Amino acid sequence: MSFSGQIAIAGVHEYESRWAPDKTSFQIMGECAREALADAGLRLEDVDGLFGATMTMGAMGMVQLSEYLNIKPRYLDGTNIGGSSFVSHVAHAGAAIHAGLCDVALIVYGSTAASDAMAIGTGSAGGRDPSAAFVSPYGMTLVSSYAMVAKRHMFEFGTRSEQLADIAVSTRHHASLNPDAKMRQPITREDVLESRMIADPLHLLDCCIISDGGGAVIVTRLERAKDLRQPLVVVQGTGEAVAHREIGAPDLMTIAARQSGEAAFAMARMSPGEIDFCTIYDSFTITVLTTLENLGFCEPGEGGPFVENGGIGLGGRLPVNPDGGGLSSNHSGMRGIFLVIEAVRQLRGGLGKRQVEGAETALVHGTGGYLGLMHSGATLILGKA
């Protein structure tokens, strides 16, 4: 039986700083947990379900995190499917709460990617193990795995670099309205096209930034959330999926969002036309374009016309990433938690110039991994109660 409409997101917090050289990732997670609990009106002792992922946590990571926070949860979930993990955690938390396995789920993330000078995106995929041997000799960087999807999209549908650039321009405009965003200076289409090429056809400004950061999300039963501090934000639908090279002949135009989106819309009994705004993992501009197509907001190949000229800007046909996204606000390696946090903040309202007017329903979609190689997708549909 579905938990649609019965689970709420009761607390959120995004780490304000984009530069935290004097912090550990666990410290960032702990501070975010404290603030998200305060946001909800709950205490650390109330937490009985712990969910988390980082780029560095290993096999015992969730146990270490419990020890760090000095809590003994009765439900643990360290699912790590890349940057989409936290979107998936909300769904898993909903299922666990619905099954009575926990009641207050804390989802946390923290990273010091920028102050550690991690070269996210430009290092090669693979490693020295037999399954990676089919990838590692070729120097496929994270950026180029997405760039190969963009190149094919251009070939099949006539998508142009100008259209991808408009995604970066709209997102930067949103960041200019967000005082916490790392990159707030407005940019033009020409700025994107004239920025240096990282992996054809993706320019520097087609790529997300690198920052430090972290966040926390509190999930609980709708009935319990009614007694807490914040306006109600309810989970209406969830879905997750993987996409990969199958047995060797991938269709790079179909991404995991196709499957996870269909599942989420079915669970919510909704359709794309009923969504007021989206938060979509914008690791690269092409990620947003192909995700919108695969979620059904437009037909395959129609993503270019959909996003150009402010189509996904505030006031456009479907505002996407009103916080400035990973392209301009923050990206510390695994951005999924920020997608959830911004969607919740928008649904609560009162965000000033970056508020999506009349926001009642939101779709959140995270992509994790190498889009052209293998990746995960996780979708949430959220709404006001």
Added chain:
Amino acid sequence: MSKPKDEADGNPQYARPEIDWESRAYWEGAGRGELVLQRCRACRVVQHRPRGFCVSCLSDEIEHFVASGRGEVYTYSIVRQNPMPRFRDALPYVVAYVQLEEGPQLLTNIVDCDPDSVSIGMPVRVDFVSTEGGLGVPRFVPA
């Protein structure tokens, strides 16, 4: 099929692949200058990467065969930034998926041409670099 070029020493990009019993035939074939793929005797599906059984019908009846080595570029990107030393010296280089005549696509490099001359649909053929241990790494050149 061309003989492997013995250039791995001067081309650290192509280090000796890590192999296991599922992938040994592929890499040893590349060391001989052959592109070796798997076909299921039961359902006839050609699969890549190699596995110990057929993941289409779950049969154990896997056979190896030498592919034509011909294909065309399905998609590609010209990599212009990679801080890892063994790739930094090769910049800019072309990462591509090649659609093989036999069905699978291979992640690979397109070499021996100007990166800017590569295009989707371009006919290519396999070429090999030999590595230590009698193994090789396939990549592709304009046909």
